[in-house]
Amino acid sequence: MPDRLPEKRSRRNAGAITLREVAALAGVAPITASRALNTPDKVSADVRTRVLTAVQRTGYVPNRLAGGLASARSRLIAAVTPSTVMSVFMGTIEALNTTLFDAGYQLLLGQSSYSTSREELLLEAIIGQRPDGIFLTGILLPGKARSRLIASKIPVVESWDLTPTPIDMLVGFSHDAVGAAVAGFLIKKNHRRFALISADDARATRRADAFKAAVVQAQLPPVTQINIKAMRTVEGGRRALMELLERKIKFDAVYCSSDLLALGVLTEARARGISVPDSLAIIGFGDTTYGRDALPALSSVRIHSERIGELSAQFLIERAQGRDVPNPIVDVGFTIVEREST
Amino acid sequence: MPDRLPEKRSRRNAGAITLREVAALAGVAPITASRALNTPDKVSADVRTRVLTAVQRTGYVPNRLAGGLASARSRLIAAVTPSTVMSVFMGTIEALNTTLFDAGYQLLLGQSSYSTSREELLLEAIIGQRPDGIFLTGILLPGKARSRLIASKIPVVESWDLTPTPIDMLVGFSHDAVGAAVAGFLIKKNHRRFALISADDARATRRADAFKAAVVQAQLPPVTQINIKAMRTVEGGRRALMELLERKIKFDAVYCSSDLLALGVLTEARARGISVPDSLAIIGFGDTTYGRDALPALSSVRIHSERIGELSAQFLIERAQGRDVPNPIVDVGFTIVEREST
DNA sequence: ATTCGAAATGGTAGCGCTACCATTATGTAT
DNA sequence: ATACATAATGGTAGCGCTACCATTTCGAAT
Numbered sequence: 094m095p096d097r098l099p100e101k102r103s104r105r106n107a108g109a110i111t112l113r114e115v116a117a118l119a120g121v122a123p124i125t126a127s128r129a130l131n132t133p134d135k136v137s138a139d140v141r142t143r144v145l146t147a148v149q150r151t152g153y154v155p156n157r158l159a160g161g162l163a164s165a166r167s168r169l170i171a172a173v174t175p176s177t178v179m180s181v182f183m184g185t186i187e188a189l190n191t192t193l194f195d196a197g198y199q200l201l202l203g204q205s206s207y208s209t210s211r212e213e214l215l216l217e218a219i220i221g222q223r224p225d226g227i228f229l230t231g232i233l234l235p236g237k238a239r240s241r242l243i244a245s246k247i248p249v250v251e252s253w254d255l256t257p258t259p260i261d262m263l264v265g266f267s268h269d270a271v272g273a274a275v276a277g278f279l280i281k282k283n284h285r286r287f288a289l290i291s292a293d294d295a296r297a298t299r300r301a302d303a304f305k306a307a308v309v310q311a312q313l314p315p316v317t318q319i320n321i322k323a324m325r326t327v328e329g330g331r332r333a334l335m336e337l338l339e340r341k342i343k344f345d346a347v348y349c350s351s352d353l354l355a356l357g358v359l360t361e362a363r364a365r366g367i368s369v370p371d372s373l374a375i376i377g378f379g380d381t382t383y384g385r386d387a388l389p390a391l392s393s394v395r396i397h398s399e400r401i402g403e404l405s406a407q408f409l410i411e412r413a414q415g416r417d418v419p420n421p422i423v424d425v426g427f428t429i430v431e432r433e434s435t
Numbered sequence: 436m437p438d439r440l441p442e443k444r445s446r447r448n449a450g451a452i453t454l455r456e457v458a459a460l461a462g463v464a465p466i467t468a469s470r471a472l473n474t475p476d477k478v479s480a481d482v483r484t485r486v487l488t489a490v491q492r493t494g495y496v497p498n499r500l501a502g503g504l505a506s507a508r509s510r511l512i513a514a515v516t517p518s519t520v521m522s523v524f525m526g527t528i529e530a531l532n533t534t535l536f537d538a539g540y541q542l543l544l545g546q547s548s549y550s551t552s553r554e555e556l557l558l559e560a561i562i563g564q565r566p567d568g569i570f571l572t573g574i575l576l577p578g579k580a581r582s583r584l585i586a587s588k589i590p591v592v593e594s595w596d597l598t599p600t601p602i603d604m605l606v607g608f609s610h611d612a613v614g615a616a617v618a619g620f621l622i623k624k625n626h627r628r629f630a631l632i633s634a635d636d637a638r639a640t641r642r643a644d645a646f647k648a649a650v651v652q653a654q655l656p657p658v659t660q661i662n663i664k665a666m667r668t669v670e671g672g673r674r675a676l677m678e679l680l681e682r683k684i685k686f687d688a689v690y691c692s693s694d695l696l697a698l699g700v701l702t703e704a705r706a707r708g709i710s711v712p713d714s715l716a717i718i719g720f721g722d723t724t725y726g727r728d729a730l731p732a733l734s735s736v737r738i739h740s741e742r743i744g745e746l747s748a749q750f751l752i753e754r755a756q757g758r759d760v761p762n763p764i765v766d767v768g769f770t771i772v773e774r775e776s777t
Numbered sequence: 778a779t780t781c782g783a784a785a786t787g788g789t790a791g792c793g794c795t796a797c798c799a800t801t802a803t804g805t806a807t
Numbered sequence: 808a809t810a811c812a813t814a815a816t817g818g819t820a821g822c823g824c825t826a827c828c829a830t831t832t833c834g835a836a837t
Contacts, residue, residue: 108588113824121787122788123787123823123825124786124825127824127825135784135785136785136786137784137786140785154563154587155823156563156822156824157564158503158504159823159825160824161792162500162501162794162822163823163826164824164826165792165825167500176529177528177532178525179724180525183520187546190546199545199564201511201542201543201544202532202543202544203532215536217496220496221496221498221499222500325724327724328727357728363730381521382667383698383725385670386702387702455794463817464816465793465794465795466816466818469794470815477815478816479814479816482815500794501795502795504792504793504822505794505821507822
């Protein structure tokens with residue numbers, strides 16, 4: 094029976110078992126118990142089992158706040174996303190989280206709510222938690238938040254976009270290329286008069302602009318554009334098509350900045366007896382399950398969403414563990430998936 | 436000019452500014468600087484501005500690991516959800532996160548991936564971060580994870596379900612009541628022969644069982660049930676309807692355990708020229724945007740998803756700050772939303 | 778037997794912050 | 808003037824862990 098430890102536990106302690114108690118029970122010094130748990134091969138088999146037994150018996154769960162403070166490694170990775178509901182980013186976040194968890198990291202999730210001021214506050218709060226890495230959906234424009242992040246020296250992955258001047262690492266694809274590719278795809282399918290329904294966020298706008306530029310380049314009539322505030326609803330797409338029709342403009346293909354909007358257009362077209370794709374071709378963005386199995390099945394742009402999350406996680410883990418990432422800027426590309434709607 | 440601090444910064448320090456440096460710059464003791472930031476009204480106006488100026492100048496961001504260790508308050512709240520992609524829980528998580536952030540808490544997000552063993556690992560990892568509260572989607576069945584959680588004494592909110600014996604707090608609704616209510620609703624609309632398409636998760640199964648029980652109670656013919664593994668796809672719904680039709684069973688209404696499945700049924704019905712709701716009524720669960728604006732618009736069960744998140748956040752904040760929550764078990768109910776598909 | 782190096786263990790001193798308990802100014806009643 | 812509360816500040820001692828630097832043990836090489 095090991096000696097009893099003094100019972101002088103202060104009121105600050107919530108009553109949790111500490112490593113010290115585990116060590117005492119195993120009959121070793123705290124530092125040895127620490128090694129038995131963190132670097133088991135630096136410890137004899139005998140000590141290892143004794144410590145593990147003591148852990149089992151006591152139900153000890155290491156305090157990562159203390160460990161993180163001592164080692165300057167919190168085992169936390171933060172991710173910032175504008176929103177979580179119906180968000181195209183969640184595939185990435187899920188893959189990120191899974192990969193991180195398997196490597197022993199926890200995910201700290203922040204929502205910027207599409208607001209720059211909120212994003213600044215959020216990043217400050219995040220830096221306060223001293224994460225070992227930060228994942229951003231999108232790229233961070235120059236400003237207070239960006240400077241702060243750089244000053245913090247925390248490894249950063251920006252994503253879902255491309256820039257020659259990332260803060261640190263980058264896993265994404267080119268929205269310009271998407272816009273141009275979609276235009277090229279529709280033109281090749283002999284469409285000539287285009288409408289464009291776009292959410293008013295920065296990346297969707299870049300895709301839209303590239304789309305329009307490609308159409309101009311092909312010397313086709315100018316694109317009619319509708320911007321949508323309620324970007325993550327089907328209703329927005331339905332209303333946008335209504336508006337387009339009211340304007341009495343001719344168009345034979347619509348490119349939508351999200352599958353949700355495209356689904357709305359598809360629905361409204363059916364409500365009005367417009368046949369898709371014969372009278373109107375529709376293509377979305379994101380390649381979601383509700384687009385894929387719609388009737389007619391929606392053509393879309395597939396983003397390698399999970400790949401972005403997984404790769405970003407790997408990069409952050411590498412850097413968190415002090416290793417170098419040889420090629421920290423990756424273009425994962427995209428694929429135009431042709432289905433029945435075009 | 437304040438005295439220079441010794442430059443003996445060890446390699447463990449990442450180079451971040453510490454409170455000590457801020458205090459020196461402001462010409463006060465570290466503990467006073469701490470108060471100026473955490474309890475500003477316990478400090479003179481003069482000191483307050485001097486410290487704040489020093490913070491601005493240095494770009495100081497408090498180290499929450501250290502603060503958390505010292506005060507036993509990490510300002511972290513953990514949330515556990517089975518999945519994040521296309522998940523019905525994300526409205527709750529978003530509301531939870533927003534409310535928490537505004538109160539100065541960060542969200543730690545864990546995915547249990549519908550696996551009990553993973554959930555156990557996850558909860559252990561979470562407890563290690565010493566969060567001030569834990570939010571669970573669903574209720575935690577008795578087992579190792581549950582015992583651990585109770586032993587940790589961390590405030591817990593279980594959600595999206597009801598039980599007389601929660602671990603601690605609870606914000607949810609009754610799945611039995613949902614199943615019965617949907618059956619009652621369809622029966623009142625003069626449907627008599629029911630099919631049921633259900634994901635094979637525990638809560639969906641409880642809704643399904645209650646639905647069947649209510650149908651039996653009304654002395655109507657037994658319900659034909661199809662269970663779906665690919666629960667979060669439209670395709671699952673399409674295939675399920677095909678299967679039902681192949682079985683040559685008669686039915687005039689289908690209840691689906693999610694809107695995504697219901698959308699699949701709606702789509703497949705249209706593909707086969709089955710008129711909805713005349714020949715077949717369809718009702719889903721979750722009241723999503725793609726159901727709401729489908730054609731015909733999908734009837735569904737609306738869950739007060741954001742309310743669950745917001746209320747849970749409030750409960751956890753109260754408890755994290757040492758206050759009591761008078762009524763910690765709340766049934767937020769649900770609403771059957773009748774649209775065109777029934 | 779001696780030397781040496783590697784393997785295993787331990788001691789000490791923080792990590793950066795805050796709880797707790799002084800101590801010192803400042804005001805207020807007597 | 809004195810006593811005494813109150814506000815404002817500071818000193819000290821950890822929180823629970825790990826980096827860093829001993830020290831001890833033990834087998835292999837000489």
